Amino acid sequence: MIDGTVLNMLGFGLLGGSVAPRVPGPVLRVKEGAAVQITICNTRREAHTFEVTEVPGSKIELGPGCSGTVSFIAPAAGTYLYHDGLGGSPLYRILGLHGVLIVEPVAGTTAAGSPTPYSLNRLDDAQRTAISRLFDAFGTTPRFPGGKWQPAPSNAEFSIQEKIWLLCDVDPKFSALIEPGRAIRSSPTLTKDVIGNFVSRYFTINNRSGFDAAEGEDIVARNFIGEPTLLRVANAGLATHSNHIHGNDVFQLTEPELDPLSPNFGAVTVSRNIFSLDTWSMFPLLRRDVLLPFEVPTDIPSRIPVANPNPAARQFTRMVAGQTQEPLPLRYVMHCHTEMSQTAAGGNYPQGMVTHFEILGGVDGRPKSKLAAR
Numbered sequence: 001m002i003d004g005t006v007l008n009m010l011g012f013g014l015l016g017g018s019v020a021p022r023v024p025g026p027v028l029r030v031k032e033g034a035a036v037q038i039t040i041c042n043t044r045r046e047a048h049t050f051e052v053t054e055v056p057g058s059k060i061e062l063g064p065g066c067s068g069t070v071s072f073i074a075p076a077a078g079t080y081l082y083h084d085g086l087g088g089s090p091l092y093r094i095l096g097l098h099g100v101l102i103v104e105p106v107a108g109t110t111a112a113g114s115p116t117p118y119s120l121n122r123l124d125d126a127q128r129t130a131i132s133r134l135f136d137a138f139g140t141t142p143r144f145p146g147g148k149w150q151p152a153p154s155n156a157e158f159s160i161q162e163k164i165w166l167l168c169d170v171d172p173k174f175s176a177l178i179e180p181g182r183a184i185r186s187s188p189t190l191t192k193d194v195i196g197n198f199v200s201r202y203f204t205i206n207n208r209s210g211f212d213a214a215e216g217e218d219i220v221a222r223n224f225i226g227e228p229t230l231l232r233v234a235n236a237g238l239a240t241h242s243n244h245i246h247g248n249d250v251f252q253l254t255e256p257e258l259d260p261l262s263p264n265f266g267a268v269t270v271s272r273n274i275f276s277l278d279t280w281s282m283f284p285l286l287r288r289d290v291l292l293p294f295e296v297p298t299d300i301p302s303r304i305p306v307a308n309p310n311p312a313a314r315q316f317t318r319m320v321a322g323q324t325q326e327p328l329p330l331r332y333v334m335h336c337h338t339e340m341s342q343t344a345a346g347g348n349y350p351q352g353m354v355t356h357f358e359i360l361g362g363v364d365g366r367p368k369s370k371l372a373a374r
């Protein structure tokens, strides 16, 4: 943890050792409609389950040392959470057994040729229109003068235009139930009411917090103006979070059904009316796709300078008489408006759920071959 505290966790890895067990587990990518088979091997000394939220047929329970296979048809393109919910309890999920399954679209390109994260032929008219208008606007309108959004390669966990923020919370007294080489210690007073007893000391993104979450290409979006970046945000923890991003508003691409009386409560669908947000709520187990447009921020003194061969000029470009451009990159914070989440270990601020994104330069500064260059 960020304050040096060492805790045991449980993690998913990939069989064969290509991804060692870790938190969060490996990012799984499949194509919409594909027949998916996942074999899960439980190397622990207690029973565990595996399931993908909102995906029927994906759940399996495995005794100690057992393995088994689940088969399901990959659902609608989007972001899904897989986790261990043994007995309906969040215990093993918060001890580390969670990860993201990404379903890629089979028909994700708009009529005008813009890639999107969703299968447009599976959307209703309102959804298709909303998604197409937004993604077609990139690179064709004065507001979005850059290029198109490009999906991550199928063998990648993330890319320069696609990040996963997997939120979670850590309570050391639960982590202490894990002892290497032994089954999880039984503690009825603690585990019969996990939610009631849970007091988080650490609030994490991809299992890191504070300074640690301000580093790393998996979390930190670093792009030039006009390179929209998809943030797949999911909450595996037990706290409700409220992510707030500075500098740009984000476009909400998917939204959850929040009416507790609805039979679809918690279900996530592609937005029919895409508006921009500066703060978005993340309830436990919720997923939300948002698009960070990398627009010119409204709070800078003038426009973002173009690339300049002179490094000194690139750092400080005089734009308007009397105004000096901030040095690049411009860094804008993301913090959690559920204020406790900004701290670690009971008050250490700002070592909680915080990170930032970076604007590297203006539209003209974009490398010719983005993927090759960075």
Ligand SMILES: [Cu+2]
Pocket: 244, 245, 335, 337
């Ligand atoms: Cu804020």
